[in-house]
Amino acid sequence: DTGVSQNPRHKITKRGQNVTFRCDPISEHNRLYWYRQTLGQGPEFLTYFQNEAQLEKSRLLSDRFSAERPKGSFSTLEIQRTEQGDSAMYLCASSSAPSGGPSYEQYFGPGTRLTVT
Amino acid sequence: ILNVEQSPQSLHVQEGDSTNFTCSFPSSNFYALHWYRWETAKSPEALFVMTLNGDEKKKGRISATLNTKEGYSYLYIKGSQPEDSATYLCASSNFGNEKLTFGTGTRLTIIP
Numbered sequence: 001d002t003g004v005s006q007n008p009r010h011k012i013t014k015r016g017q018n019v020t021f022r023c024d025p026i027s028e029h030n031r032l033y034w035y036r037q038t039l040g041q042g043p044e045f046l047t048y049f050q051n052e053a054q055l056e057k058s059r060l061l062s063d064r065f066s067a068e069r070p071k072g073s074f075s076t077l078e079i080q081r082t083e084q085g086d087s088a089m090y091l092c093a094s095s096s097a098p099s100g101g102p103s104y105e106q107y108f109g110p111g112t113r114l115t116v117t
Numbered sequence: 118i119l120n121v122e123q124s125p126q127s128l129h130v131q132e133g134d135s136t137n138f139t140c141s142f143p144s145s146n147f148y149a150l151h152w153y154r155w156e157t158a159k160s161p162e163a164l165f166v167m168t169l170n171g172d173e174k175k176k177g178r179i180s181a182t183l184n185t186k187e188g189y190s191y192l193y194i195k196g197s198q199p200e201d202s203a204t205y206l207c208a209s210s211n212f213g214n215e216k217l218t219f220g221t222g223t224r225l226t227i228i229p
Contacts, residue, residue, distance in 0.1 A: 003160060031215065042121070042206060042219030043161075056215065091161070104149070106217060108161040 004109035006092050012115045013082055020078045021112045025094030032075050033106060034067055035091040036060065043091055049075060050097075082116045089113050121209055123220035130197045131228050137193045138223040140207035144188035151217060152181055152192055153206040161206060164192075197227045 005024045013019050025032050031050050035043035046065070047057045051072035061067075064082075069075040079086055090113075093106040122141045130136045142150060149168045153161040165174045170185040178195045194201055204224045208217035 033215070033217075035217075035219075040221065042123075042208070042221045043217075045216035045218070048215050058216075105151070105163055105166050107163065108153070110158070110160045 004092055004094055004107055006090075006109040006112050008112055009110060010113050010115075012117065015082060015084060015116055017082055018078065018080045019082060019114065020076050021090055021092075021114075023075045023077070023092030023094075023109060025074070025092070026096075026107055029094035029096045029107075030072070031095045031097055032069055033093040033095070034075070034077055035093065037089040037091060037111075038087075043089075046077075079114075082114075084116045087114055087116045121207060121218050121220040123205075123207055123223050125223060126221065127224040127226070129226045129228055130194075132197055132199060134197055135193065135195045136197060136225070137191050138205060138225075140190045140192070140220055142188050142190070142207070142209035142218075142220075143211075144185055146211040146213075147185050147188070148210045148212045148214075150183055150185075150190050151208045151210070152190070153208070154203045155206055155222070156203045164205075194225075197225075199227045199229055201225060202227045 007022045033048040034046040037043040045058050046061050047067050049069040052069050064080045067077045089111045091111045093108045095106045124139050151166050152164040155161040165181045167183040172183040180193045183190045204222040206222045208219040
């Protein structure tokens with residue numbers, strides 16, 4: 001395992017369609033994060049998991065977005081009824097932290113670039 | 118300072134010259150400052166994580182400093198090479214909060 005992987009790397013979809021992205025973190029990393037980067041901006045936090053528990057969600061994560069990490073390993077991010085404003089780079093990161101303690105360094109995947117037409 | 122801010126937004130540097138950029142961040146409840154290098158089509162690569170006021174870290178020709186009291190960090194690149202061309206992102210995190218808050222990045226282009 002050499003790092004965080006994300007699939008697909010690129011996704012083009014029509015407005016109104018549903019899309020799902022997958023993130024495989026570094027093995028044994030217990031924390032997993034999703035960020036979104038739109039043009040001209042830095043990455044913005046969406047949500048994070050400790051093991052299978054989703055502990056924080058940003059207000060950016062509307063009810064059309066849902067993230068899961070069912071077995072505490074890989075995670076999926078689903079966007080329902082996509083809108084053109086959802087076009088962005090979706091980044092996943094993982095980290096290792098003692099239970100209840102702060103994590104230190106987050107390792108990022110290459111991202112999934114979503115284009116909604 | 119309420120947000121993480123980086124300057125300049127973009128920079129062109131002649132190969133062999135040295136350069137530096139700035140990251141400003143909110144100093145209240147500060148926990149850590151992260152620098153990442155992000156090349157096109159690759160994963161953002163972690164360069165440094167710093168937590169203590171006065172921290173200085175170095176990796177090859179790249180170094181960084183941290184001032185938590187005034188809320189800024191500098192990244193220095195000595196003797197720029199074409200492979201240094203990338204977007205450099207800084208991000209801060211606070212105590213009790215896992216999320217990283219990123220600046221918009223500095224896009225560095227090295228001119229051969």
